Amino acid sequence: MPARADPAVDALTAPPAARSYRPWRGLAAAITLLTIVPLPGAVAGAELGAAPVWFPLVGAAVGGLAGGVRILCGPLLGDTVATVLAMIALVIVTGALHQDGLADTADGLGVRGDRARRLEVMRDSATGVFGALALISWALLLLATLASLDGDRALRALVVACALARWAALVHAVATPAARSDGLGAGLRVGRYTFAAATVLAVAVALIVGGLGPGAIAVATSALVAASSAVFARRTLGGRTGDTLGATVAVTEVVVCVVLLAVWHG
Numbered sequence: 001m002p003a004r005a006d007p008a009v010d011a012l013t014a015p016p017a018a019r020s021y022r023p024w025r026g027l028a029a030a031i032t033l034l035t036i037v038p039l040p041g042a043v044a045g046a047e048l049g050a051a052p053v054w055f056p057l058v059g060a061a062v063g064g065l066a067g068g069v070r071i072l073c074g075p076l077l078g079d080t081v082a083t084v085l086a087m088i089a090l091v092i093v094t095g096a097l098h099q100d101g102l103a104d105t106a107d108g109l110g111v112r113g114d115r116a117r118r119l120e121v122m123r124d125s126a127t128g129v130f131g132a133l134a135l136i137s138w139a140l141l142l143l144a145t146l147a148s149l150d151g152d153r154a155l156r157a158l159v160v161a162c163a164l165a166r167w168a169a170l171v172h173a174v175a176t177p178a179a180r181s182d183g184l185g186a187g188l189r190v191g192r193y194t195f196a197a198a199t200v201l202a203v204a205v206a207l208i209v210g211g212l213g214p215g216a217i218a219v220a221t222s223a224l225v226a227a228s229s230a231v232f233a234r235r236t237l238g239g240r241t242g243d244t245l246g247a248t249v250a251v252t253e254v255v256v257c258v259v260l261l262a263v264w265h266g
Contacts, residue, residue: 026050030058036095052190055166056202063162066090067155074151083147101246103131145257157260160210164222165252167202171226172248179239214263221259225252
């Protein structure tokens with residue numbers, strides 16, 4: 001997830017004593033951080049310290065919104081057009097946060113040079129060839145996958161994938177050091193209890209919505225993607241950035257949907 005110049009980063013880096021753990025304020029903060037939904041005052045102060053707990057739930061809601069668009073538009077427009085509209089809704093409600101991270105990460109990894117050069121390219125606001133190819137690949141693969149599912153399963157796949165994708169970003173954050181001293185990559189610090197609670201929530205969503213078998217496979221898949229992204233970020237960039245967090249979310253979303261398609265069609 002690319003860095004944002006707002007109070008969110010400062011709040012996430014606040015020492016534990018300064019943080020507020022009021023649950024519903026943390027939820028509001030998570031919504032503010034991960035979506036464009038305006039919640040005045042939700043990011044003021046230290047409430048973001050508890051926000052990561054709610055990442056999977058916010059992800060599930062985002063997936064539910066996109067899946068709802070698919071179900072509502074499918075009978076009138078057909079599965080393909082309805083899927084495109086669902087993807088547009090997904091991108092809009094998140095402010096293209098994760099797609100931006102995917103593009104920037106692809107551009108950074110595609111450039112020749114050392115870690116410093118890659119990090120410099122990732123901060124450039126322009127999208128290069130590698131970033132464009134990554135976005136096109138993400139969009140085409142997600143479109144083909146969701147269009148192959150009926151409305152109910154597309155909804156379930158999006159809810160599970162989006163919930164687990166936000167959890168995968170937390171795994172990525174826990175498993176990697178910060179590549180820079182500033183930005184959201186450095187600011188997102190996840191404590192063990194916060195991570196444990198988020199894990200329980202993410203697994204519960206996957207098993208309840210996806211079903212025991214498919215949900216368990218989806219959890220394992222997201223864990224594998226998150227672990228792979230963490231290893232890749234360590235070796236190529238020296239650690240995580242806001243962009244690698246966003247890329248982890250975007251890649252996990254599409255991979256989980258593909259795996260669920262394979263399971264349901266198997």
